[in-house]
Amino acid sequence: MRGRRLFTGVGVVAGLAGLALVFVPGLATGVGTERAFLFVVAAFAAVQAVLDLRARGRSAVEQATTPDVEMGVTLPIAGADLDEALRVAGTGVSRYTQEERERIRTHLAEVAVTVLSRRADQTPAEAEELLAGGTWTDDPYAAAFFGADVSGDVPVGVRIRNTLVRESSFSRQARHAIDELVARSER
Amino acid sequence: MKTRATNRWRGVTALSFAAGALGIVTSQPAVLLLAVVGVAYAAYARLAPPPEPTARVERTVDDDRPDRGDAVGVTVELTNDGDRLLPDLRVVDGVPPGLAVVDGSPRLATALRPGKRASFSYEVEAIRGTHDFEPTQIIARGVSGAVEHEDWVRAETAIRCVPRLEPLDSFPLRKQTVQHTGQVTTDVGGGGVEFHATRRYRPGDPIQRIDWHRAAKTGELTTVEFREERAATVVLLVDSREPAYVADLAGRSAVENCVTAGGQVASALLATGDRVGVASLGPRWSWLAPGLGRVHRTRLAEELALAAGFAPTPPDEQFFPGLALRRVRKHLPGDAQVVLFSPLSDAYPTIAARRLEAHGHLVTVVSPDVVDGETDGAQIARLERDDRLRTLRRAGIRVLDWDPDRPLAAAVTDATRRWRQ
Amino acid sequence: MSTVDRAPARASSVVAVGAGVVSLAALAVGGAFALVPGVLGLVLVVLAVVGGSRAWLTTGSGFLLLGALFAALASGTALLPLLGAVAAMVGWDVGENGIGLGEQLGRAARTRHAEFTHASASVLVGLVTVVVGYAVFLTSSGGQPLSALVLLLVGAVVLLVALRA
Numbered sequence: 001m002r003g004r005r006l007f008t009g010v011g012v013v014a015g016l017a018g019l020a021l022v023f024v025p026g027l028a029t030g031v032g033t034e035r036a037f038l039f040v041v042a043a044f045a046a047v048q049a050v051l052d053l054r055a056r057g058r059s060a061v062e063q064a065t066t067p068d069v070e071m072g073v074t075l076p077i078a079g080a081d082l083d084e085a086l087r088v089a090g091t092g093v094s095r096y097t098q099e100e101r102e103r104i105r106t107h108l109a110e111v112a113v114t115v116l117s118r119r120a121d122q123t124p125a126e127a128e129e130l131l132a133g134g135t136w137t138d139d140p141y142a143a144a145f146f147g148a149d150v151s152g153d154v155p156v157g158v159r160i161r162n163t164l165v166r167e168s169s170f171s172r173q174a175r176h177a178i179d180e181l182v183a184r185s186e187r
Numbered sequence: 188m189k190t191r192a193t194n195r196w197r198g199v200t201a202l203s204f205a206a207g208a209l210g211i212v213t214s215q216p217a218v219l220l221l222a223v224v225g226v227a228y229a230a231y232a233r234l235a236p237p238p239e240p241t242a243r244v245e246r247t248v249d250d251d252r253p254d255r256g257d258a259v260g261v262t263v264e265l266t267n268d269g270d271r272l273l274p275d276l277r278v279v280d281g282v283p284p285g286l287a288v289v290d291g292s293p294r295l296a297t298a299l300r301p302g303k304r305a306s307f308s309y310e311v312e313a314i315r316g317t318h319d320f321e322p323t324q325i326i327a328r329g330v331s332g333a334v335e336h337e338d339w340v341r342a343e344t345a346i347r348c349v350p351r352l353e354p355l356d357s358f359p360l361r362k363q364t365v366q367h368t369g370q371v372t373t374d375v376g377g378g379g380v381e382f383h384a385t386r387r388y389r390p391g392d393p394i395q396r397i398d399w400h401r402a403a404k405t406g407e408l409t410t411v412e413f414r415e416e417r418a419a420t421v422v423l424l425v426d427s428r429e430p431a432y433v434a435d436l437a438g439r440s441a442v443e444n445c446v447t448a449g450g451q452v453a454s455a456l457l458a459t460g461d462r463v464g465v466a467s468l469g470p471r472w473s474w475l476a477p478g479l480g481r482v483h484r485t486r487l488a489e490e491l492a493l494a495a496g497f498a499p500t501p502p503d504e505q506f507f508p509g510l511a512l513r514r515v516r517k518h519l520p521g522d523a524q525v526v527l528f529s530p531l532s533d534a535y536p537t538i539a540a541r542r543l544e545a546h547g548h549l550v551t552v553v554s555p556d557v558v559d560g561e562t563d564g565a566q567i568a569r570l571e572r573d574d575r576l577r578t579l580r581r582a583g584i585r586v587l588d589w590d591p592d593r594p595l596a597a598a599v600t601d602a603t604r605r606w607r608q
Numbered sequence: 609m610s611t612v613d614r615a616p617a618r619a620s621s622v623v624a625v626g627a628g629v630v631s632l633a634a635l636a637v638g639g640a641f642a643l644v645p646g647v648l649g650l651v652l653v654v655l656a657v658v659g660g661s662r663a664w665l666t667t668g669s670g671f672l673l674l675g676a677l678f679a680a681l682a683s684g685t686a687l688l689p690l691l692g693a694v695a696a697m698v699g700w701d702v703g704e705n706g707i708g709l710g711e712q713l714g715r716a717a718r719t720r721h722a723e724f725t726h727a728s729a730s731v732l733v734g735l736v737t738v739v740v741g742y743a744v745f746l747t748s749s750g751g752q753p754l755s756a757l758v759l760l761l762v763g764a765v766v767l768l769v770a771l772r773a
Contacts, residue, residue, distance in 0.1 A: 014763040042211040049204035056198025061662060061704070062191050064326045064337040066279045066294070066712050068612045072287025072312070073500050075434035078532055078557055079564030086563055111567055114574050178563045185570050195704055202673055202693070209677055217680035217689060220745050224693045227737040228701075235729075274725050277712055294717035296709055298725040307718060326712065330729045332705055 010048070082107075090171035101170055108177060109146055112136075115185045137184075141176035188240055188338040196232035196333055200225050237334045238327035241269025242276060242299070246320065246342040253313040255350040258289055263323070263342075264306040267299035274298045275328035278307075281321030281339075283346070285500050286311040313348045314499055315446065315492050320344040349492040352484065355451035355596055357459070359603050360419050360524055361549040361585060385409045419461045420477045420520050423449045425497055426529030426536050427469030432501035433532050435559035435591075444555035444591045445528035446497050450488065451595050452526055452553070457484050466515055467496025468527070468539060470504035474518050512539055516546060524549045530557050531575045532568070541582050551585040553595075613715040614660075620706025620723045621657035624665070627699030628653040631672045634692030638679025646675035646692075653699060660707050669700035686745040687738075694734035701730040 082104070089100040109131060116127035116136055130136040134148025141154075162172065203225030210219030242265050249260040263280050267273050280293035291309030299305055322339035385398055388408035398409045425445050434440045453463045457479065464477035465487060473496025475487055491497055519525070525548045529536040540550045554576070558569045579586050585606060589598040628650045635646040652668030655661070673696050680689035705726050709719050 012763065014759040016763065017759050038211050042208040045204040045208035045211070049201040049208060052198045052201035052204065056201070056666070059194045059197055061195045061708070062193055063335060063708055063712065064189070064191070064324075066324060066326075069279060069282040069293055070288040070612055072314070073285050073440070075432050075438070075440050075501070077436060077559065077565070078433045078530075079560075079562060079566070079568035082564035082567055083562050084564075108567070111570055111574075115570065118574070118577070175563065178566060182566045182570065185573070193708075195708075199697075206677060209681065213681055215681050215684065216748065217684055217686040217745070218677055220686050220741055221677060221680055221689060221693050223741045223744070224690070224697060224737055227733060228697055231729075231733045274729070275722050277709070277719075277722065279713070292714065292716040292718070294713040296713055296717065296719035296722035298721050305721075330726065332701075332708070332726065 086171065086174055090168050090174070104174065105146065108174070108181070112146065112177075112181055115181050119184055137180045139176050139180050141173045142180040145173035145177035188336060190334065190336050193328075193333060193335055196229065196331070199232070200229050203229070232331045232333045235329045235331035235333065236271070237329050238273060238275070238336050239269045239271050240325075240327065240336055240338055241267055241271075242273060242278075242325055242327065242340070243268050244278075244323045244325070244340045244342045246280070246323075246344045248344055248346060251344075251346050253346065253348055255313060255315055255348055257313045257348075258310040259313050259346060260308060260310050261293070261344075262306060262308045263293075263295075264304055265295075265297070265299065266304045267301050270301045272298065272300050273327055274330040275332065276305075277326040277328070279324040279326075280309075281323050282311060283318035283320055285314065285316070286318050286346070311346075313346060315348055315350055315443070316499055317493055318346045318348075347493070349489055350447075350450070352450040352454040352488050352491075353447060355455040355599070357603075358452045358455040358526075358599060359606065360421065360456075360461070361551060385411050419456070420464075420523040421456055421461055422464045422466055422477060422519055422523050422525050423453060424466050424468050424515065424525050424527045425449055426527065427467045427471060427496055427498075427502070428506050428535065429470075429501050430533040430535070431469075431530055433530060433557055435557040437559075439557070439591060440499065441530035441532070441555055441557045442497070443499060444557070444589075445530070445553070446491050448553055448555065448589070448595050449526075449528050450491055453484075453487055453491075457487075463487065464523075465490055466518065467494070468511060468515060468529075468536075469496060470502045470506040470511075471495045471498065472511075472514065473497060476518070477520065477523065508535060508539075512542060516543070516548075519543075519548055521547070524551070526551045526553060528553050528555075530555055531572050532557075534575065537575045537578050540579060540584050544582065544584055551587065552579055553587045553589060555589050555591045557591065614711050615715050616657055616660050616703075616710040617706040617713075617719050617723055618715070619720055620702050620709065620727070623723075623727055624657050624699045624703030624706060625650075625654055627695045627702065628668070628672060631676070631692045631695035631699060634688045634695060635672070635675040635679045637685055637688040638675070638682040641682045642675045642679035642689075644675075645671040645678065649673075649675060649696070653703065657703055657706065660710060662704060662707055665700060665703050665707065669696050669703075672696035672699070687742050690738050690741050690745075694738050698727070698730045698734050702727045 085100060085104055089097055089104055109128075112131055113124050113127045116122060116130060117124050122130070127136075131146045132148060134140075134143030134146070137143055162169070203222040206218055206220075206222040206225065210216065210222070245264045245266070247262050247264075249262075250257065251259075253259050261280070261282075263278070265276065265278060267276075275296070276299055277296045278294065282288060282293050289310050289312045292307070293309045295305065295307040297305045320342065322341045325338050325340055327336045327338075328334065385401070386409065388397060388410050396410045398411050401407060401409050425442070427442060431445075432440065432442055449465065453465070456463045460479070462477035462479050463483075465473070465475045467473035473490060473494040475490045478486075525540075525543050527536060527540050527543075527550055529552065531537070531552075531554045536552070540552055544550045554572075556572070558565055558572060576586050576588055585602075587598060587602045589595060632643070632646045632650050635642040649668045649671030652664050652671065656664035656668055673693055676689045676693035676696060679692060680686065683689070702723070706723065709723065713719055
């Protein structure tokens with residue numbers, strides 16, 4: 001708003017000055033040689049140019065938004081929510097990551113109990129014990145996912161390699177646990 | 188109607204000031220001259236006339252009662268009803284939510300002289316249900332683009348798609364001990380269809396039932412008795428809660444599969460003289476009491492196609508499990524069997540099925556398997572669903588695990604064979 | 609269909625790049641001094657219409673305008689730098705309109721008519737500016753001091769605008 005009024009003011013002055021110079025040619029020579037005066041005007045113009053550019057930089061172009069009308073019904077895929085939860089919990093350093101990981105562990109523990117108690121013909125209580133002890137599987141990562149202490153079972157070389165890969169230990173353990181459960185349910 | 192300044196020309200005067208400053212400092216007249224460019228476009232931005240909201244919209248649909256899967260052509264015609272040029276008119280048509288555009292574009296940008304028309308066409312794919320078009324979004328700009336008007340214009344149009352009930356030869360029901368004629372066979376003789384035995388004629392027996400061949404041969408009057416076929420009362424219950432709205436990798440919806448299968452089962456059962464009704468197990472309630480006959484069949488097809496309870500889009504409303512089950516039980520006739528259609532994507536349908544069974548309604552579950560792919564989530568979902576199937580079977584409930592890539596009839600045949608054993 | 613393609617409208621993008629090329633060609637009269645910002649500007653304009661970025665488009669056009677100023681400074685001629693500046697403005701106007709159309713209507717829509725109308729108006733303003741501007745320049749070498757005429761012209765237009773608003 002201020003810029004526009006300034007511009008208008010400048011324009012009025014410019015117009016009057018132009019008229020003056022046209023009708024009183026003598027002034028032109030006088031004005032032309034006054035370097036200081038000219039520099040003041042030029043500085044003024046330069047500052048205004050910078051102000052105008054900054055005003056542009058600050059205001060975004062505004063226009064109407066249009067919705068995606070071409071889309072039909074998009075429904076989620078079965079299991080997509082767990083995939084997304086695993087992805088987020090795998091990378092995350094957010095405050096909620098620990099809660100998310102616990103939630104996923106609890107969910108998968110329920111699945112594990114049903115798989116084990118069905119396949120190995122055990123009661124849910126026995127299955128939970130197996131999970132806690134890590135004795136339900138040979139895979140150390142899968143066992144570790146449910147909290148069993150099997151740190152001794154992984155060779156050092158593999159552990160070094162693990163730190164170089166860009167996968168968090170949570171993701172690795174989850175992946176192994178899921179693969180083990182699926183394999184067990186198909187047997 | 189909304190008017191906004193786009194601010195796209197903001198700062199163009201900077202060119203003029205820069206040219207002025209540089210031209211003065213360097214005493215170079217050619218540089219000074221360039222100031223007019225900034226002024227010219229700044230003036231253009233301000234002086235160009237703003238747009239007028241004078242566009243009229245008319246929409247026509249080439250088939251407002253299509254079959255499922257048909258491509259329906261939509262043509263939109265715009266007219267400039269004003270007396271000024273509309274130099275920059277942008278239109279986005281209100282395609283009904285749930286319908287996908289399969290050809291062309293529902294959008295256009297054009298310029299319209301006064302009285303002139305412009306039209307554009309596109310195609311949508313028809314899906315089950317009633318689809319109302321939403322208002323058309325019209326965005327009009329002045330020729331310099333400095334000012335924008337936004338408005339929504341109504342053009343009432345609707346598409347209705349009611350698919351016929353697909354055929355199915357037969358659907359086996361569970362044995363029940365009730366007294367009407369229909370499909371469930373028992374060993375009590377009475378009026379019915381399947382031959383059972385003959386006995387001596389009793390005064391009052393219907394004349395059509397007299398065995399005239401024997402009478403002609405031996406002179407005895409005997410009555411033919413048929414095995415009484417009992418009519419079942421069946422309610423088809425479709426799981427329409429939010430977790431049931433899942434799709435396979437090809438985008439096919441589990442609820443669509445359930446509704447189509449429901450229509451097929453209804454078709455089979457109505458043909459054998461059973462009374463069939465439909466209900467929705469979800470936050471959007473729908474109920475059609477069991478009945479018979481051609482009129483009822485039509486009403487059933489319409490209910491499945493159009494009722495909110497079976498809508499193709501997932502619900503926003505909250506679901507109250509206890510309330511919903513109580514409502515279903517309140518409406519269910521005491522002797523009704525239930526066929527529950529659900530993808531079993533969470534635990535609730537198993538609970539509902541077992542509760543209904545415990546309250547005396549024999550339950551059969553038809554479950555389309557839409558778990559697709561080999562991601563971690565899909566594998567776990569498959570495990571969980573298998574476990575639910577097992578839980579239901581262990582509770583004595585019949586389960587038809589159906590792969591939607593195969594026809595339902597094939598799955599029914601296989602399952603019937605298994606259930607007979 | 610995963611989502612609607614909202615890339616900038618094709619015709620406008622082509623015109624914007626074309627105008628940038630015209631501008632760069634006109635700047636050549638100023639030699640390397642003008643061509644350095646000019647080439648940078650054109651490159652930014654091309655990247656802008658491909659990527660749909662308004663910021664890059666404005667910056668690119670800005671560099672082309674700077675090149676026009678330098679061209680007028682270096683060569684002392686008026687016509688070609690004037691043409692270069694006007695072409696840069698037209699390129700920016702049409703290019704930004706194309707980006708906006710892409711965002712609102714998407715690539716699949718028919719937008720040619722609106723693009724053409726908008727571009728025509730922009731070109732018309734530019735042509736009038738070139739004609740009037742060059743006429744003023746020629747007149748000044750005849751008698752009146754240029755500064756006077758420019759100031760007069762600027763004042764007249766601005767008064768017009770102020771009165772209108």
